[in-house]
Amino acid sequence: MKNKLQKTGVTRRGFFQWTLIGFGLVASAGAIGAIASQLLKSLMPSGWFSKPYVYRKVYAAPISEIDKAGSSILFQDKANHRKAILINNGGNIQAFSLTCTHLGCQVFWEKEEGKFLCPCHTAIFAADGSVESGPPERPLEQYPVSLENGLVYISFKEPSWQPEQYFKREGL
């Protein structure tokens, strides 16, 4: 054994030194990784992979305002900066988000043409939310609509974590 070690030029002292250095490097890499992941986690207040959205039901309008085919109502939910449009598409009441699925600009509802136009990259969506032209690949997001006692409710999809709450409760 000794001869073998001597042949390879590795002494017992050297072997233990390198083993210790190896352990030290692995341990410090682990510690650095753990600290770095915690630092990065601190920069991700909404979590790494946590479910980012929840639904919140908001009263939008009485059914009498939207019961005619082709009628529409714009609705702003100031609490979470959400804007939606309620459209009666041939008796079917639908709610669409007005956020363009391309890069997040707010689309305009052109009532006379029955189309949504995006001012940023000139996308056009049809009244049923589907893409008519332009760069978006997905239709406008649809929010669930529910009818209760003649009142229309929209279930807005919003982030589960909103920092505004911490400021609002302090009166800001």
Place this chain on the structure above:
Amino acid sequence: MRNFFKERIGITPKELKDKIDEKVPTALVREFFFALGGIPMICFFIQFVTGLILGVYYMNYSGELTNGLSATYISIKNITYEFPVLSYIRGVHQLGANIMIVSLFMHMLRVFFTESYRKPRELVWVCGMLLFFTTLGLGFTGYALVGDQLSYWATQVGANIAGATPVMGPFIKRLILGGTEINLYTMPRFFILHVMVLPLLVLTPLMMIHLFLAREHGISYTGGKEKSYYSLVPDHIFNEYKILWVLICAFIAIVYFFPPTLGEPANPFITPEHIKPEWYFYPMFHFLKLVSFRIGILATMGVFAAMTLWPFIQTIMEMFIPYKIVRVIAFICGTILMIVCMLFTILEALI
């Protein structure tokens, strides 16, 4: 005096001068196109000083106050309209950013078309491209801090572009926004990126590496066989110093006639009808209108990657194709990219 420095820091001023001095071709004084790289650096210095002063007055709360405006917007409004000197400083800061990018474009064009990126200067080019992207990032994070409509929607679009990056996109988006959407913690992140991360932790080290590498290989003057030289210290540095003053005077004069303005306050419910980013993003902005989302993002990233790695791509091409043809290909690619960018910029400006 010499001994004072020698004994304390181990080097005399004369020795220091000899150490950092180098020969600069005299032709650079006549053909300034070959020394354009100095202007972005001078602009960075101006940006640094004006940015420091603006930072003192800047407030970083994007939530609505009782009057419906954000503290950010009010602070920029005060800087722009209430304090006369500050409005100059903001104007110079804004103009400096634009001139920094213009001079970077010119510098890049000169380096590309004179093929100064060839061996052994490939890494100088790569480093320069990274500097270019960092400067664009600084421009972007800078106007995202203003708190007006352009600022808000630029943040929105920029974050979604970052979010479309393959694999890491959603993670990057959440990291820069501080959540899944723009929120109160978004602006401080952009502020830190703009004043600390990009200028001090990214741009400054990159600039030092760029300068170090450029010094290592010497200035690539290809205008002819230059035999006469002058010294970097103090002659060339004095020339740059003169340019600094020319720029400062020009900036002040321009800002006098075109004072900085401020748009409508940010409104998350309405995207303005004719919204556009700053002019240096026009080519990308226009391109994104023409093609589908994924193609737009991937093609832009592909072009950026090809631009950054061009010296190596050219070297690989030269293994298979004769040198002269590769030069023509490089020239054609550069010209096409330049013309397309100019065309998109003009088209976007006319809309």
